Amino acid sequence: MQILVTGGAGFIGGHLAESFLADGHDVTVLDNLEPFYTKGLKRHTLEVHREIAAGRDVDYQFVKDDVRDPDIVQELVADADVVVHQAAQAGVRESVDNPRKVTEINVSETVNLLEASKEADVERVILASSSSVYGKPKSLPYEEDHPTEPVSHYGVTKLTQEHMARVYTELHDLPTVCLRYFTVYGPQMRPNMVISNFVSRCMNGEPPVIYGDGQQTRDFTYVADVVDSNRTLLESDAADGDVLSIRSSDNISIQKLAETVRDQLAPELEIVYESAREADAEHTRASAEKAGELIGCEPLRTITEGVGEFIEWYQANREWYEPLVRSSISRESRSSGLSQRRRWRPCTY
Numbered sequence: 001m002q003i004l005v006t007g008g009a010g011f012i013g014g015h016l017a018e019s020f021l022a023d024g025h026d027v028t029v030l031d032n033l034e035p036f037y038t039k040g041l042k043r044h045t046l047e048v049h050r051e052i053a054a055g056r057d058v059d060y061q062f063v064k065d066d067v068r069d070p071d072i073v074q075e076l077v078a079d080a081d082v083v084v085h086q087a088a089q090a091g092v093r094e095s096v097d098n099p100r101k102v103t104e105i106n107v108s109e110t111v112n113l114l115e116a117s118k119e120a121d122v123e124r125v126i127l128a129s130s131s132s133v134y135g136k137p138k139s140l141p142y143e144e145d146h147p148t149e150p151v152s153h154y155g156v157t158k159l160t161q162e163h164m165a166r167v168y169t170e171l172h173d174l175p176t177v178c179l180r181y182f183t184v185y186g187p188q189m190r191p192n193m194v195i196s197n198f199v200s201r202c203m204n205g206e207p208p209v210i211y212g213d214g215q216q217t218r219d220f221t222y223v224a225d226v227v228d229s230n231r232t233l234l235e236s237d238a239a240d241g242d243v244l245s246i247r248s249s250d251n252i253s254i255q256k257l258a259e260t261v262r263d264q265l266a267p268e269l270e271i272v273y274e275s276a277r278e279a280d281a282e283h284t285r286a287s288a289e290k291a292g293e294l295i296g297c298e299p300l301r302t303i304t305e306g307v308g309e310f311i312e313w314y315q316a317n318r319e320w321y322e323p324l325v326r327s328s329i330s331r332e333s334r335s336s337g338l339s340q341r342r343r344w345r346p347c348t349y
């Protein structure tokens with residue numbers, strides 16, 4: 001199968017491309033290497049792809065270009081059997097600071113991609129959506145039909161993307177599936193994510209810092225669970241035209257996350273608390289029932305296993321990964337004198 005992965009140099013797209021290559025598929029990655037956090041991490045991701053492809057009888061191509069360019073998108077989609085769309089300006093906080101950019105990227109590029117996929121008659125488009133589409137919970141866990149009232153610009157763009165996909169399925173018979181991800185973590189995650197921040201601090205004898213009282217809860221989703229659902233959907237039409245939530249097995253508080261990381265690395269450290277951020281949902285919790293029923297994907301990984309695997313990977317890759325995380329942490333410290341609205345914070349989704 002020929003698969004186009006947009007945003008394939010990023011965290012989740014990188015893992016997806018890696019697993020598709022390992023399964024023997026031909027993969028094209030389209031990514032503009034957006035300098036949102038760091039290019040170093042993306043270069044490493046692309047090297048991993050090349051290494052995997054070199055050992056197998058598969059075609060691998062990296063195209064450094066922009067998903068907003070309709071010509072390049074049309075050309076690449078024309079060769080694809082399935083399109084896996086991960087490219088986005090990700091991050092709630094950044095969208096609040098720069099709403100025009102997040103709208104331009106997340107909405108325009110999706111229309112380009114769906115339009116080209118319709119023309120090329122691709123078998124399926126799988127799109128990355130987000131728990132941010134829900135906003136404040138009316139009930140938990142979020143079933144897929146829970147009201148959607150996003151509380152950030154990012155959430156609005158992801159919801160718009162879902163509606164675009166639905167309209168292309170209904171009007172043009174283009175099979176699409178949107179997967180709502182809940183705070184994904186794992187090897188090669190963006191260095192400004194809360195888990196990499198906690199791990200780095202604890203490894204360096206610094207206490208984890210929690211914004212708020214730590215009682216915000218999240219479905220931290222290990223990236224392997226996200227990969228499983230995308231791999232299943234390559235071959236399954238059971239969720240065409242639908243939206244599915246994807247999660248791992250634990251719903252935990254930021255407090256519990258800090259303790260899980262701290263206890264594995266530096267049990268003697270005391271956790272530190274600072275004032276809460278705006279635009280972050282208090283609680284997110286997914287129901288995995290629909291994904292289980294339609295495509296047979298059950299949440300498999302626990303937080304202790306996932307964090308353990310991430311720490312192992314971090315230690316093996318510390319030489320090049322840690323400087324990226326440390327530079328995020330020092331930006332956080334440098335900006336601590338700025339107003340609350342402008343202050344940089346590690347990202348939790």
Ligand SMILES: NC(=O)c1ccc[n+]([C@@H]2O[C@H](COP(=O)([O-])OP(=O)(O)OC[C@H]3O[C@@H](n4cnc5c(N)ncnc54)[C@H](O)[C@@H]3O)[C@@H](O)[C@H]2O)c1
Nearest residue numbers: 007010011012031032034066067087088128130181183184
């Ligand atoms: N990581 C999470 O916890 C999480 C949670 C919910 C949803 N998501 C969604 O999953 C997807 C992947 O997220 P991620 O964490 O891997 O993010 P990421 O930032 O690591 O990856 C996104 C990739 O898209 C690329 N990109 C951005 N704009 C582009 C453009 N205009 N043209 C081409 N490439 C472009 C970037 O260079 C980057 O490599 C995103 O759509 C995100 O909104 C992620």
